[in-house]
Amino acid sequence: MDELRLTPTSWIVLGFVSLLGEATPYDIKRLVAQSVGQFWSFPHSQLYAEPERLAVAGYLDESREEGGRRRKRYTLTERGRDALERWRGEPTTALPEIRDLATLQLFFGGDPRALARVQLATAREHLAELESLIEPAGALDDPGPALALEYGLSVARASADFWEKLAGD
Amino acid sequence: MDELRLTPTSWIVLGFVSLLGEATPYDIKRLVAQSVGQFWSFPHSQLYAEPERLAVAGYLDESREEGGRRRKRYTLTERGRDALERWRGEPTTALPEIRDLATLQLFFGGDPRALARVQLATAREHLAELESLIEPAGALDDPGPALALEYGLSVARASADFWEKLAGD
């Protein structure tokens, strides 16, 4: 029941548990893969560790299935709901961070053409995948996911465009 | 002299030491602030810890000033130079990652207009700062920094455009 600094990972977990009502780490994992995970990856182990932390600190309730896979299922506590609500209400001024190895290589003298070729290829695949997510996202009640996806798409397009221009010299 | 997994931070340190020939953590800190730090931030303490790691593993030589501030100065070893060279030569296929609290808030139901207002403001300031870096970057011998900056700019513009559109409804 300690105080706890809530990290981005925490919000992701709290957010999805809130959306689903009740969720297992694996539920979250699948949703992450189709959404946030598209521009922000982390290992699945964190989706097991983080709910644990949150449960210890009183933001989630944990219960364990008895039969079968003995999954852990999580629900929001009052405290968790409050924290999420407060967070939602305070628009962050934090800037996006781009963590990109390719840019580093560019910066430190990697060959621009070679980099552009390789990056353009992967960027296009990624774009295609993102585009395939538009429809399902649009079908949801909540507009948030679709908006976030749009954001991710516009950034991904800017990225692809850059490499394309660079590849063409 | 152990094997060591080299992280993005490692490349940044190795890269700047290579550019400068000899560098103190503070030298690197200043350069980072005007370059990579614009889209990828980390605390200065890491720029003291990381060269240490790299020195222990044999990628850097460390020497300490005797008088005055007793700074630690680092230079590349053969091993460090090799590693950097090899890294430069292998274009990464890794995708950029966007770590962005604002997008998360959008995703999880934050108010789009409110977010857009706040984010647009900070995004514009940031853009202005990036643009002020164009000239100095263009004046360098090495084209890498200017290219990386261009990349950062195009992404930052995409981001600002998105929020602008969203703010305008």
Place this chain on the structure above:
DNA sequence: ACCGTCATGTAATCGGTTACATGATTCT
């Protein structure tokens, strides 16, 4: 001489990543 800010670092903590491992399902 004093004060504020810049410069330079260390220590402790903790989140995140890597690696390992086993139990369920599904398919052939």
Place this chain on the structure above:
DNA sequence: AGAATCATGTAACCGATTACATGACGGT
């Protein structure tokens, strides 16, 4: 029924962040 893959988790390590702390230097 066996193989392959999906699902689910734990353990250990380490890089990264936070916090603390002091020494130089420049200005008044």
